[in-house]
Amino acid sequence: MSLQYRTAGFKGYSVKFSPFTDKLLAAATSANYGLVGNGRLCVLNTPNAGSQGLVPRQQYDTQDGLFDITWSEIHENQLATASGDGSIKLWDITLNRHPIAQWKEHKRETMSVEWNYTAKTNFLSSSWDGTVKLWSPNSPQSLRMFAEHTGCVYTSSWSPRHSDQFASCGEDKTVKLWSTNEPNGRSIATFGGHVDQVVSLDWNKYSPELFVTSSTDRTIKVWDIRNPRGNVTMFGPFEFPVRRVRFCPFSPNFIATAGYDMSASVWDIRNGAVTFVHDAHTEFVFGVDWSLFHPGQMASCSWDEQIHVFNVPIPQ
Template identity: 35%
Template sequence: MASMLEFRTPGFNPYAVKYSPYYDSRLAVAASSNYGIVGNGRLFVLGLGPQGIQLEKGFDTNDALYDLAWSEINENQLVVACGDGSLKLFDLAAGDFPVMNFAEHKREAFSVCWNPIAKDSFISSSWDGTIKIWSPSRPTSLKTLPVGNCTYSTAFSPMNPSIISAVSSDSHIRVFDLRTPVSAKYHLTTVIPAHAPPQAPTGPGAGPGAPLPMLSTGETFAGSVPSEILTHDWNKYRDGVIATAGVDRFIRTFDLRNPTGGPTAVLPGHEYAVRRLAWSPHASDVLASASYDMTVRVWSDGSSSSPPAAAAPGLGQSNHVIPVGNQLGVMNRHSEFATGVDWCLFGAGGWLASAGWDQRVLVWDAHTLLRP
């Protein structure tokens, strides 16, 4: 494959890679020793230049690092999520130690996201079943949102600074709106069971005796046994559209305007659990995924094509069809679990960074993958 750059993280297994929102030539990697099971962590800040990928700065932590987010108000700052439940804010211009430490989570902090609109706060989620909202200038959280289950991923809506989403081990998507009264379920406004069939079955063949829908892979994709959701991301162009994926290998998209309508598209193809999703910042129908099957894949959810390339009937509702998205390409250069993927915000719209447990960070042009 042409146009691929590589950086090694010897002794550390990456969990996340993120491009800077300020520079197309800078990215950061959160990594852990011993696959994050035991030991310390390291944050790598990398620069892309004529000599390839170079280390600009490294920060060591006493526990594993599982995620990171760049500050939206300071180009030199970024926050990491740690295995001891803490969050640490580092500054590239302020030495080797964190400038702030946030220690309230009772178990591993697994996800962190900066507010892309208000820019004055960030959120974290943890295996302790909570989401916490933070200000970068104060050590105690602004608010805690209870989920009740191991919460693998949380994110701010890219359209509304008051809306927060989360996915968890109980196979549900939760959406919180901070504008609602706190007494109303702690701002919880929407709960979607990601593996449930669409509601209100009608027509012949409906009901519990109806056969499960099948894909060309020969596997059911909807209404299957609930499984852990490990990752999700908001579409940058279509308000309320979220993609989710996890242990059952399928990527699903949902429209929050129709929370009981089931998935709006399903993307089959990964052979093992999907660890990370990222919608393209350049195209409304394109997303990338990183999986334990050691591949990074680029997809179209089919929303820009009419009619969709393929469709399958939804469970228990004979007149409900779920479009099946298209796999545009596969990158299989990782030799261990692929755990991170992110799009560069700048340029022609095809550059991706990926990271995996093979102690490698790869930067490559997804256009070389795309089928004609």
Template identity: 40%
Template sequence: MQAVFRTKSLHGYAVEFSPYFAHRLACAASQYFGIAGSGAVLFLEITGDGQLVPLQCFPWSQGLYDVTWSEFNERVAVTGSADGSLQVWDVNANSQMPVNSMKEHTKEVAGVDWSKDRRTSLVLSASWDTTVKLWDITRNSSLVTFHDHNNIVYSAIWSPRIPGCFASTSGDTTLRIWDIRKPDSSTLVIHGHPTEILTCDWSKYDKNLIVTGASDCVVRGFDLRNPAMPVFELRGHEYAIRRLKCSPFNGNVLATCSYDFSVRIWDTSLQSSAVETVEHHTEFVCGLDFNLHIPGQMVDCSWDETVKVYLPASNYANR
């Protein structure tokens, strides 16, 4: 069964399932393909009969490019905006305004990610101003700014298994690994692709494995202990890979979405073509996630103004 929600003149940039509720998700979206206009964060729920319905919709004056759920408060999520700010939202709020808004970046915030340590309220922001910032959402100013990249930073993603560690990807063609206790420079630089690296994710099973997707249409996996050459390489997308996610249920499975309008599911142990290609969008697919509570269930969002929740036909992610 597939559940579809139409975002009505808003183009989806990112979507994420709640870490607390199997039936809840958030989508960051923008008017006019994110080039101009306003945006909104949409909180959606999957009903008992399989419908995808709105729970809340909070508008913002600028486009929203990414969203991340709190790991310690089931009501809270953070978005990143075209005006260089981050917004903290409470799903249950009566007001249309965010609980807090923090602005230090001088250009678009392309990526946000909440620390996987449930004892903290730490959030990373990746920006077109070439920096990554570390925030405590209870404060109005950032804790640290990371400066090593010399081009747009598209993503900054916490390691789920190494405390205080995160990875960032950039238009400078590098993947960088950071330790927040040593903010002066990245601890490892990987020249993973000859083109812009748009996305990355960590394996949920191997703390040394990180996977990247780039505008060269290639997925590569790197072992941090020996990163000179990728441990696997996956080809099949026809245009840039916008986002990828490693399965929380199978260490060999990951999914990617692309400007070629498709989502692809891969088994890294096979290192061959995708085990399944999902082609149910008519525009760029920019957001993607696995449900942490329902094995195999996925969600994606697209510039075609739809959010879709589904079980891929192969159900490969549940094997």
């Protein structure tokens, strides 16, 4: 049984629970598969158990598609979006219309944004232009640029232990580890093991030297930053690629995946077993996230124009 919300005419690309309250959920969506047309930021109230659906709180339309979203770690009502026109917008959900800040330095689509949940004062963006940029919500320009990837950068994600470190992955089949304190702006390690584009990554919050990646080579890999020469574990190849991976915030042993098999699933990384499958979507699932307040509560969004919230058992 899941709570559902229909984003009529807009395909779901990313969904995120608020880090401040168990009552808010946001989704980044795009019309026409993100190729042309508007985007829409949907902010939803997640009601109590037994309710029949998700309740819209705010809705913002943009001139281009939205591909990702990140909640601010310092203002509970603010969040940033990544847009197909290369822009990043900062919104305040207590206001009804325009973004409160906007940046446009990327030369192509912005694919991901992630707030620094350790330092809390800055955030990252990654783009089809091959760069990752560091931002402060209080600065009119980016603080730094990181540009070693040789193609689209799909995801950049902060280390849960070191506030200056993050990893990025992209079209060039690599994952790169960076430090914002490196004076020359060069990566501090490169991980190569996938044989096609690496589209998603996330860190293990309990073992912060580990991160997981997914690729269009139809595999999932777990890596250790202390061993750039090879992955720790590999799952697959599968029939379809996995579009997004997220480590569980309540256990070191489980990841959630969203993929082209039209499902959101939970995996045990100790043995590669699938412990749960949410198969209520009817199109590609692009976004998945874990609630930080309710163990086992998850959200997913899909090209079927549906956002789902559901519960899964998390064994120890």
